Amino acid sequence: MGLNVVLRSAVMRGLAGGPRVLLVACPGGTAVRLAAEAAVGERGGRLALTPAEADVLLVAGEPAAELRSAVDVLWGQMPGPRRLGQAARARDVGAVLEALLPGRGDGGRAARSAPWAPSGGDGETARLGEPVMAGRGEDRDGLRLDVLRVPLGPVLPDWPAGLVVDTVVQGDVVQRAGGRVLPFAGPRRPPFWHAGKSPDARRRRTAAAHLDSLGRLLAVAGWEAAAREARRLRDRLLDGEPERGVRADVGAWRRRVERSRTLRWATDGLGVLTPADAAGLGVSGPAARARAPHDATARWRRWLEEADGLLAGGPVRDGGPRGSATVEAVPPSRGLLAAAVERMPGRELSAARLLLASLDPDPDELAAGRAPGGTRGVGVR
Structure with a gap:
């Protein structure tokens, strides 16, 4: 630096x-x-x-x-x-x-606040996300460009927890991608967004999950003010505030988001996932219900629509906010991750991040029911 x-x-x-x-x-x-x-x-x-x-x-x-x-x-x-x-x-x-916080601790590293001591960095390890040279390859125009291995995650801001997407990039365009989730270290619990025994609790939790996904997508798109508002609305629901009051503010915020030409420009045509594609990958939930043209714009609009419907008292349609598990008990987020990495080749890295955010697989779902320390991955060439 x-x-x-x-x-x-x-x-x-x-x-x-x-x-x-x-x-x-x-x-x-x-x-x-x-x-x-x-x-x-x-x-x-x-x-x-x-x-x-x-x-x-x-x-x-x-x-x-x-x-x-x-x-x-x-x-x-x-x-x-x-x-x-x-x-x-x-x-x-x-x-x-x-x-x-500054002025309230010991003025040093505060490493004692973590159960392990950091091994330093400071020249001892490669910079996070630094591309690794993998050779040279032909570009479509006949130029020879560097082919790099670039891992996305697991600690990018506004990125699913513990998810790693290993990409092979030529120029700034993804050529291949594969996804995997790092193992749990703590006690295994049901996915957070699936909690809620009563219909009211499940409806509130699902609406909050959609707002959480929207906040991540808006942040990746660079609209931080709208992302912060999505998170504030999410937190009000999780804190138990009456749904009627939250819904009024969600409506005003939703209109502002839907009017954004810049957001639509960034997401129009990105990551088209047709109903047939969704069925083949085991994708259900809002991503499968997004209307034509079935792109990223349609998916974030569907989140907005379903969150508003839930706050109006509408029913929860699936076993979780991202859909229902298949008959083989495969979590819906596995299909969402597969859909994302299949659609990354040919996209620039920034578009690949936005594509993933528009599908927003939940690593807690991906790791649920897996043996401790195991990993699963999906990828395409």
Whole structure:
């Protein structure tokens, strides 16, 4: 990292007025991640988009070995002063974050707030997401371009927890992609978004899940203000606020989102998933119900429509917000991940990220029912 980048990030952190928290969510740690996002906002902070602009690194959940290694790399990329902490449970987030805020801890790394000591970074490990040279290949125009292996995840901002999409890129265009989910480290629990025994609780939880997915997509698209509002509305539902009041604000926010020409320009025609394709991949839920032309725009519109319908008292249509498991008990998110990686070749990396966000597979679903420490992957050539 150059001196100018360090100085610029330090100035921006000072101007921000609150902590800039780089949040790493672990598989199975959805409840902790939601609590952390809310706690950062309550303390006047912002979620950082890069290590260079962060002063706090907060791990939400319990990371297994590979995810710990990724956290070590992030730590090595952060300029000082920097602090590291981990909250294994949602109820621990407030206390851990308070201990990490500038002026309230010990002024050092705060590594004692995590059960492991970071192995440094600082020149000891490759930079996270750094492309690895894999050879040279012919471009469509006859030019010989570098062929690079570029992993997306597992610790990108606004990225599904613990998901890794391994890509082969020529120029800035994806040639091949394959997805996998890192293993759980903590106790195995049902997916967070499937909770809720009563119809009212399931309806509220499902609407909140759609708002969570919308917040991630809007953030990846670069519309951070709309993403923050989606998360605030989500949190109000999860906090038990009456649905009628939340629905009124969802309606006003929805109209603003649907009128955005910039958002539609970014998502129109992206990742078309026809009903026949969805059926073949085992995709159900909102992604399968999206109307023609069945692209990313149709999918985020479907999330908006179904969230509003649920808040109006409509029924929950599936076993979870992403659909129902197949007769072979395959989670719907497995089909969503397969649909995403199949449609990445030929796309630039930024479009590939937006494509994945428009399908938003849930790693908690992908890992549920799997033997501890196991991984599953899907990919195409």
